[in-house]
Amino acid sequence: MTAEHSLRPLPEGTDTEIAVVGGGLSGTLAATLLGRSGYRVTLIDRHHVFPREFRVEKIAGDQIDKLRRIGLLDSLSTAAAAFDEIVNVRKGRVLDRTRARHYGIFYDDLVAAMRAELPKAVRFVAGRVSAVEAGPERQRVSIIGQPDVT
Numbered sequence: 001m002t003a004e005h006s007l008r009p010l011p012e013g014t015d016t017e018i019a020v021v022g023g024g025l026s027g028t029l030a031a032t033l034l035g036r037s038g039y040r041v042t043l044i045d046r047h048h049v050f051p052r053e054f055r056v057e058k059i060a061g062d063q064i065d066k067l068r069r070i071g072l073l074d075s076l077s078t079a080a081a082a083f084d085e086i087v088n089v090r091k092g093r094v095l096d097r098t099r100a101r102h103y104g105i106f107y108d109d110l111v112a113a114m115r116a117e118l119p120k121a122v123r124f125v126a127g128r129v130s131a132v133e134a135g136p137e138r139q140r141v142s143i144i145g146q147p148d149v150t
């Protein structure tokens with residue numbers, strides 16, 4: 001489908017104060033915090049469900065503190081495997097050990113766990129953003145094809 005023939009504005013009723021394009025971890029967390037702050041937010045991503053990708057996600061250190069601060073650590077820890085030691089071994093020799101709390105999780109599971117915590121005020125739209133037009137009063141986000149709004 002070419003963009004020329006299928007550029008459409010978001011459907012009726014999808015006016016929003018803030019559109020977040022990209023619902024990976026960053027966009028999902030941004031939408032969550034903005035939604036909690038009372039903004040009408042629309043989160044737009046190409047994928048309804050984030051596809052499995054090779055990203056070896058290890059959440060540790062200040063990432064844990066930040067998720068705790070925003071109240072999302074429980075959701076992470078439920079979906080992830082917690083471990084407290086990493087041993088780096090090469091040719092049978094221990095290179096180093098790190099002792100600290102870590103969470104191991106597939107990235108798509110992480111995104112799914114965080115998306116599950118999106119506030120009700122955040123509308124999720126599955127679709128590929130193809131254009132953003134700025135205007136004096138209104139901005140318009142166009143997506144390719146028929147968007148799937150939830």
Ligand SMILES: Cc1cc2nc3c(=O)[nH]c(=O)nc-3n(C[C@H](O)[C@H](O)[C@H](O)COP(=O)(O)OP(=O)(O)OC[C@H]3O[C@@H](n4cnc5c(N)ncnc54)[C@H](O)[C@@H]3O)c2cc1C
Nearest residue numbers: 022023024025026027045046054055056057058127128129
């Ligand atoms: C192999 C590997 C291992 C890694 N290991 C770790 C680790 O252990 N710990 C760690 O903290 N980080 C790790 N990272 C980095 C981490 O995965 C990234 O920093 C993080 O995923 C970035 O998140 P993001 O939300 O910015 O981007 P993404 O998760 O890539 O999200 C971008 C989103 O935008 C959407 N999108 C793009 N274009 C459009 C469009 N036109 N319209 C609509 N939607 C669109 C995509 O569908 C996607 O969902 C690793 C990365 C890789 C590749």
